[in-house]
Amino acid sequence: MDNTNKKNLKPLLSIKDLRTIFQTKIGEVVAVDGVNIDIQHGEILAVVGESGCGKSVLARSILRIVPYPGFISHGSIQLDGIDILNSHENVMNNIRGDLISMVFQEPMASLNPVLTVGDQISEILVEHRPKLTSNERRQKVLEMMHTVGIASPENRINAYPHQLSGGMRQRIMIAMALICGSTKLLIADEPTTSLDVTIQAQILDLFKKLQTAEDMSIMLITHDLGVVAEIADKVAVMYAGSIVEFSDKLTIFKKTSHPYTIGLLKSLPQKNNSSSKEPLYTIKGMVPSLSEVLPGCKFYSRCPHALEEVCLGQEPPFEEITPGHWVRCYRLNIVNEKELSDLALKL
Amino acid sequence: MINKPNLSSDSFFEVQNLVKNFEIRKGVFQKLSGKVHAVDDVSFKIERGKTLGLVGESGCGKTTTARIILQLEKANSGRIFLEGKENSSDKKSLNSYRKDVQMVFQDPYSSLNPRKSVAQLIGEPLKIHGLYKGYMLKEKIIEILKLVNLSPNIVNRYPHEFSGGQRQRIGIARALTLNPKLIVCDEPVSALDVSIRSQIINLFTELQNKNKLAYLFISHDLSLIEYISDSVAVMYLGKIVEIAPTSTFFSDSRHPYSEALLSAIPSVSPNQRLNRIILSGDAPSPINPPSGCRFRTRCPIAQPMCTEIEPVLSKISDSHWVSCHFRTS
Numbered sequence: 001m002d003n004t005n006k007k008n009l010k011p012l013l014s015i016k017d018l019r020t021i022f023q024t025k026i027g028e029v030v031a032v033d034g035v036n037i038d039i040q041h042g043e044i045l046a047v048v049g050e051s052g053c054g055k056s057v058l059a060r061s062i063l064r065i066v067p068y069p070g071f072i073s074h075g076s077i078q079l080d081g082i083d084i085l086n087s088h089e090n091v092m093n094n095i096r097g098d099l100i101s102m103v104f105q106e107p108m109a110s111l112n113p114v115l116t117v118g119d120q121i122s123e124i125l126v127e128h129r130p131k132l133t134s135n136e137r138r139q140k141v142l143e144m145m146h147t148v149g150i151a152s153p154e155n156r157i158n159a160y161p162h163q164l165s166g167g168m169r170q171r172i173m174i175a176m177a178l179i180c181g182s183t184k185l186l187i188a189d190e191p192t193t194s195l196d197v198t199i200q201a202q203i204l205d206l207f208k209k210l211q212t213a214e215d216m217s218i219m220l221i222t223h224d225l226g227v228v229a230e231i232a233d234k235v236a237v238m239y240a241g242s243i244v245e246f247s248d249k250l251t252i253f254k255k256t257s258h259p260y261t262i263g264l265l266k267s268l269p270q271k272n273n274s275s276s277k278e279p280l281y282t283i284k285g286m287v288p289s290l291s292e293v294l295p296g297c298k299f300y301s302r303c304p305h306a307l308e309e310v311c312l313g314q315e316p317p318f319e320e321i322t323p324g325h326w327v328r329c330y331r332l333n334i335v336n337e338k339e340l341s342d343l344a345l346k347l
Numbered sequence: 348m349i350n351k352p353n354l355s356s357d358s359f360f361e362v363q364n365l366v367k368n369f370e371i372r373k374g375v376f377q378k379l380s381g382k383v384h385a386v387d388d389v390s391f392k393i394e395r396g397k398t399l400g401l402v403g404e405s406g407c408g409k410t411t412t413a414r415i416i417l418q419l420e421k422a423n424s425g426r427i428f429l430e431g432k433e434n435s436s437d438k439k440s441l442n443s444y445r446k447d448v449q450m451v452f453q454d455p456y457s458s459l460n461p462r463k464s465v466a467q468l469i470g471e472p473l474k475i476h477g478l479y480k481g482y483m484l485k486e487k488i489i490e491i492l493k494l495v496n497l498s499p500n501i502v503n504r505y506p507h508e509f510s511g512g513q514r515q516r517i518g519i520a521r522a523l524t525l526n527p528k529l530i531v532c533d534e535p536v537s538a539l540d541v542s543i544r545s546q547i548i549n550l551f552t553e554l555q556n557k558n559k560l561a562y563l564f565i566s567h568d569l570s571l572i573e574y575i576s577d578s579v580a581v582m583y584l585g586k587i588v589e590i591a592p593t594s595t596f597f598s599d600s601r602h603p604y605s606e607a608l609l610s611a612i613p614s615v616s617p618n619q620r621l622n623r624i625i626l627s628g629d630a631p632s633p634i635n636p637p638s639g640c641r642f643r644t645r646c647p648i649a650q651p652m653c654t655e656i657e658p659v660l661s662k663i664s665d666s667h668w669v670s671c672h673f674r675t676s
Contacts, residue, residue: 050540151628165629166405196404197567198626201611205625223541226570226613253615267545268615269574279552280545280574286510287540302542 011038012217013062013185018075020054020061029291031057031070033241036318039185039234044211044218046228046249048264049238050287055221058238059187062219063096080184098128101177105190107169111161117172118157121145121179128180144175149206167199174206183214189221204231225264229253237261240288240298243318247325257327259303297330305331358428359395360529360561364388365425367411371634384633385411386422387585393529396555398562400576400593402569402608404630408585409565413531416563417450429529446476449522453534455514459506465492465517466502472524487524495520495550512543519550529561537568548575569612573597578666581605584633584641587660591667601663601674604642640672648673 020032031054039045049055060066062077064084077084079099087095096102104110112120121144122137132140138157145153148171161169170191177186188207192200208231211218222228228235228249235252237245237260245258256262266281285302288294296312297303303311310330318328367386370379386408393399401409414420416427418434418441427434434444452458459468469488473479479487489499495516506514515535522530532551536544552575554560566572572579573593580590581604589602600606607624626645631637637644643653650672658670669675 050542167629197569197611198404198607199629200613201623201625202627204613205623224613225541225615229615230613264541265615267542269545269548269570279549282546282549283542286512287542 012041013039014078016076019073020057020066021073022070026291030241031290035243037236039217042215043233044231045234046220046232047236047238048228050223052287053238054241055238056189059189059221064092097124098180100185101183103173103177103188103191105193107173113161116158116160121176124176124179144179148175166195170203183216185217187219244328251325258329259305260299305334358392360393361428363390363426365415366423368423381634384585384636389587391580393561395561396559398564398576400572400579401565402572403582407582409582410533413533416531446525447528449527450531451518451522451535454538455511455518458518461506464503464505469520469524491520491524511539515547531563533565584636589669595667601669602671603646603648
């Protein structure tokens with residue numbers, strides 16, 4: 001990445017101290033708890049975490065589409081000078097699908113089964129580019145279908161979603177997200193989870209191409225560390241609503257610091273130990289439910305280095321340990337050297 | 348069948364020439380309009396206490412193969428041998444066969460009956476086969492729960508009270524109740540979180556070592572397959588295109604489809620970028636599979652002859668078989 005001339009530019013998206021809460025019968029569920037992230041222009045940020053860690057709610061908060069009974073209680077989101085959280089709903093409607101677009105996980109569930117894919121793509125143009133004639137729209141839709149790698153778009157434009165394969169449907173979703181041509185931030189929520197590996201490789205390839213060709217920033221939400229290593233520039237690791245580690249990709253994989261990230265990487269089945277079949281490393285316990293109130297460090301109960309006096313008091317601060325590498329942990333100097341060198345050997 | 352099938356088998360578990368077509372019927376008179384060639388001439392062996400990994404894209408027939416092995420689906424032709432005995436379809440032998448071959452399903456949320464307690468779920472197979480009753484049944488259930496590292500206190504709880512990982516443990520416990528010899532695992536960890544996944548994988552290997560279990564392990568996660576299996580079979584559009592011991596497969600795979608699959612795994616080491624082979628397009632429909640070699644439409648090394656002549660599985664070494672015209676020597 002050529003970051004030298006981009007460094008002094010302001011970030012495209014800047015999230016400060018964001019807090020999203022769901023008001024439920026059993027009490028407040030804090031899905032996103034004090035998240036700070038910047039996304040630079042033309043950068044792919046991967047948000048990694050397990051189910052229920054709040055990564056999808058974070059994405060929806062950026063578009064202000066958090067479903068009821070959730071709401072954003074605190075924080076600020078700035079996109080290129082626009083204050084997202086204090087904008088009028090009409091302004092937001094213009095931003096959604098135009099400046100910021102989103103690709104959802106399950107393409108079959110997010111496409112309308114009774115409309116042709118061509119209609120669904122051009123619907124966004126009708127909304128955002130009302131001056132185009134229907135012929136121009138059709139032309140744009142065909143071009144976009146071609147861009148996202150659909151062979152012979154003329155034959156596919158009148159197809160219904162069920163007539164297409166999973167990978168094709170995901171391409172249609174991406175075409176819908178990009179059709180306005182002015183997308184600055186694409187949020188992709190687990191875009192390849194329901195796809196086969198060979199199709200996943202195609203879609204990731206497409207993301208990379210779009211990123212360079214359109215100078216677009218992508219926020220990629222995933223739980224697959226392989227996908228992260230493949231495509232991301234920066235990585236944010238989320239656990240129970242907070243970001244616990246944030247850095248560029250190489251630092252995350254080579255100088256892993258938070259015990260949770262280390263645990264995730266260590267628990268992956270790796271090459272070379274297939275003959276010996278030693279047991280895989282496991283993170284003890286379970287993913288906590290967000291409705292639990294966890295005092296102090298949220299990873300305390302599962303952390304191998306936890307120390308009651310230190311970790312159970314206040315939530316650890318999110319500190320910059322080396323330039324650009326942020327970690328939320330009290331026990332950083334304890335996370336032992338051997339563990340890290342083991343990990344380095346594995347990768 | 349052209350080649351005469353063997354009348355017996357000396358391996359622990361073997362399937363020979365399995366074929367399964369699903370008929371597509373259309374119109375008022377339910378006229379036969381086509382066939383889905385889901386499984387087409389599939390043969391493989393599994394040794395006692397070993398694991399065969401079965402990989403392939405969705406729709407390639409992995410799950411149908413699993414269902415045929417469990418006799419949930421009747422094959423159009425083909426034979427299944429367990430410990431040298433051919434499986435026949437009369438009720439008595441089917442019953443004892445099903446006792447020996449069990450399954451763990453992919454989705455722990457939909458594979459457990461929400462209205463049954465853990466004791467009922469695990470006790471059901473024991474009751475059906477009339478093995479335990481009353482007090483003994485309870486004891487046995489607790490013994491099995493301990494085997495999968497679940498607390499015996501949970502016997503009266505219902506599936507919705509558990510997390511995904513715990514549910515999958517219940518699913519595994521259910522499969523273990525009858526002391527099976529072979530367990531078919533259809534994507535057993537793909538619905539679980541990363542940090543829970545390794546716990547369940549460890550449970551699988553532990554149980555295998557303890558009970559000499561054989562697994563047919565279906566997954567699309569090749570790094571998991573590399574870790575857990577002893578040999579690997581790759582399926583494409585209903586056919587096995589390559590079968591090899593795990594170490595051979597990952598170092599010296601021959602079939603272009605296997606190569607593409609291997610290069611498509613996103614690796615977690617960010618420095619080590621392979622030269623990707625990105626297959627174009629999707630897998631063709633199994634209703635009208637391509638003539639000749641079924642992979643030719645996406646194959647980077649396809650030649651005109653691939654359209655006409657269908658390659659057969661040919662031997663590279665005793666345990667390594669490939670079906671490709673150009674990659675056998």
